[in-house]
Amino acid sequence: MNLACLLERHARMQPLRAAIFEGWTLHATYGQWARRSAALAQRLQQAGLVPGDRVVLFMRNHPRYLELMWACWWAGLVIVPVNAKLHAREVEWIITNAQARWAFVTTDVASQPLHGLDRQVDVESAEADGLLHAQDTDALPPPLPRGPDDVAWLFYTSGTTGRPKGVMLTHRNLQTMGLCYFVDVDPVAADDAIVYGAPMSHGAGIYAIPHLMAGARHVVPASGGVDPAELFALGRTLGPLSTFAAPTIVKRLVDYAEEVGLGPQDAGLSFKTIVYGGAPMYRADIERALNVMGPRFVQIYGQGETPMVGTSLSRAHLADTAHPRYRDRIASVGVAQTPVQVRVADAAGHDLPTGSVGEVLVRGDSVMAGYWRDPEATAAALRDGWLFTGDVGCLDNDGFLTLKDRSKDLIISGGSNIYPREVEEVLLTAPGVAEVAVVGASDPEWGEVVVAFVVAQAGVELDIQSLDQHCLELIARFKRPKHYRLVDSLPKNNYGKVLKTALREQLQQTDAG
Numbered sequence: 001m002n003l004a005c006l007l008e009r010h011a012r013m014q015p016l017r018a019a020i021f022e023g024w025t026l027h028a029t030y031g032q033w034a035r036r037s038a039a040l041a042q043r044l045q046q047a048g049l050v051p052g053d054r055v056v057l058f059m060r061n062h063p064r065y066l067e068l069m070w071a072c073w074w075a076g077l078v079i080v081p082v083n084a085k086l087h088a089r090e091v092e093w094i095i096t097n098a099q100a101r102w103a104f105v106t107t108d109v110a111s112q113p114l115h116g117l118d119r120q121v122d123v124e125s126a127e128a129d130g131l132l133h134a135q136d137t138d139a140l141p142p143p144l145p146r147g148p149d150d151v152a153w154l155f156y157t158s159g160t161t162g163r164p165k166g167v168m169l170t171h172r173n174l175q176t177m178g179l180c181y182f183v184d185v186d187p188v189a190a191d192d193a194i195v196y197g198a199p200m201s202h203g204a205g206i207y208a209i210p211h212l213m214a215g216a217r218h219v220v221p222a223s224g225g226v227d228p229a230e231l232f233a234l235g236r237t238l239g240p241l242s243t244f245a246a247p248t249i250v251k252r253l254v255d256y257a258e259e260v261g262l263g264p265q266d267a268g269l270s271f272k273t274i275v276y277g278g279a280p281m282y283r284a285d286i287e288r289a290l291n292v293m294g295p296r297f298v299q300i301y302g303q304g305e306t307p308m309v310g311t312s313l314s315r316a317h318l319a320d321t322a323h324p325r326y327r328d329r330i331a332s333v334g335v336a337q338t339p340v341q342v343r344v345a346d347a348a349g350h351d352l353p354t355g356s357v358g359e360v361l362v363r364g365d366s367v368m369a370g371y372w373r374d375p376e377a378t379a380a381a382l383r384d385g386w387l388f389t390g391d392v393g394c395l396d397n398d399g400f401l402t403l404k405d406r407s408k409d410l411i412i413s414g415g416s417n418i419y420p421r422e423v424e425e426v427l428l429t430a431p432g433v434a435e436v437a438v439v440g441a442s443d444p445e446w447g448e449v450v451v452a453f454v455v456a457q458a459g460v461e462l463d464i465q466s467l468d469q470h471c472l473e474l475i476a477r478f479k480r481p482k483h484y485r486l487v488d489s490l491p492k493n494n495y496g497k498v499l500k501t502a503l504r505e506q507l508q509q510t511d512a513g
């Protein structure tokens with residue numbers, strides 16, 4: 001079971017079919033993609049790389065990302081996808097920890113040589129052209145054999161609570177993720193196309209797997225990132241497109257559609273399916289997205305340790321407005337995906353009754369093999385086959401999971417638990433509010449108090465008293481923020497997650513000041 005066999009299959013079956021686009025330009029057919037990947041695989045082996053060796057990809061989204069992924073797998077190598085926004089020192093830490101030998105980079109992301117490598121290749125150089133060069137008439141050697149438990153993707157966590165950890169994802173994990181996309185997220189046909197707006201080093205990149213399974217087209221925007229105007233335009237000619245988007249990206253697409261006056265039908269010409277996840281999607285935001293862009297959304301909840309596979313909230317659930325629990329459902333992350341079991345447990349791993357809040361546990365074939373060279377962290381996260389996600393939530397009678405927060409984001413004020421998400425959901429329904437992040441700040445009297453960072457919609461001046469009044473009307477007094485910070489924007493990482501650690505640090509610094 002080598003993921004490279006998926007590409008080999010399509011290259012033999014339909015070599016002339018369009019596979020990869022850079023913007024509107026055809027970059028490779030299935031035959032070319034496979035031959036280039038196989039050629040590079042051979043050159044990597046000739047250079048002395050052996051199955052199991054690690055290769056870093058530190059680049060912006062680029063059509064060659066896909067060729068490199070499949071080249072590494074073709075040669076039995078392990079890919080280390082690195083967040084393009086990391087500092088060179090952080091990348092070098094990962095290179096050392098992963099004992100990576102080669103890196104492929106784009107120079108906008110890696111402007112300097114990185115230490116600790118045998119070789120660093122600029123994917124836009126003549127050197128890369130040579131490494132990937134193949135003739136359409138070349139024979140296609142089969143991929144090296146790999147077992148289901150061999151590691152394919154060594155994904156480093158964002159490390160917001162200490163050093164990043166290398167999550168070992170196997171060929172089985174990723175194949176499981178790919179197959180259940182068809183059942184739990186969206187069926188894919190050969191005529192479909194996926195567009196890579198969000199960073200390919202994260203979930204967006206591995207969604208190439210289900211789209212390759214279907215022999216669909218893969219579109220990398222020429223800008224290498226998220227430009228709503230470009231994505232809508234690409235969709236009108238190459239689409240309708242499917243894509244993965246963090247909630248912040250969804251917001252940008254919806255803002256754009258509204259700004260230029262596009263309705264659900266127009267959105268349907270550009271987008272088939274927008275899969276969102278990776279961070280909380282608030283009820284007010286998904287309602288607006290559905291209104292503006294129509295029923296083309298599906299939510300997934302997962303984490304690096306069980307990538308893209310945990311729960312999903314289907315298009316049908318999001319459309320079922322007549323359901324008596326619709327409002328709860330759209331604020332949930334949906335039901336367990338097919339290959340996994342999901343339960344909510346106490347700290348010892350004992351099941352909690354339905355409706356009780358506890359840690360979310362996941363078990364199934366998508367769950368990682370463990371953390372790279374870190375048996376202690378592995379033993380803490382994987383117990384009796386269950387992944388302890390560190391997320392806190394509760395299940396209802398119908399199996400829908402509602403996430404509260406990461407356990408480390410919970411605020412304990414005067415002995416009461418406050419889940420920031422609940423306060424955020426409420427503040428987002430206040431007029432003029434665009435974005436909110438709620439964190440705890442230490443307080444001598446209460447232990448912690450609730451602080452809300454609020455971003456106003458363009459042209460709106462927010463008034464703290466009205467925000468407070470809004471909270472008083474909708475949530476218990478003790479949950480409402482004691483302090484408000486009106487800010488222009490929220491700090492976010494490259495994957496669109498709000499950096500609550502940075503907000504807490506900001507509060508500590510102002511306290512100290």
Ligand code: AMP
Nearest residue numbers: 277278279280281300301302303304333
């Ligand atoms: P990562 O490992 O970087 O993919 O981050 C995974 C974390 O993002 C999860 O453990 C959750 O805390 C959060 N997350 C992922 N999907 C969702 C979602 N649909 N709703 C809310 N939070 C999410």
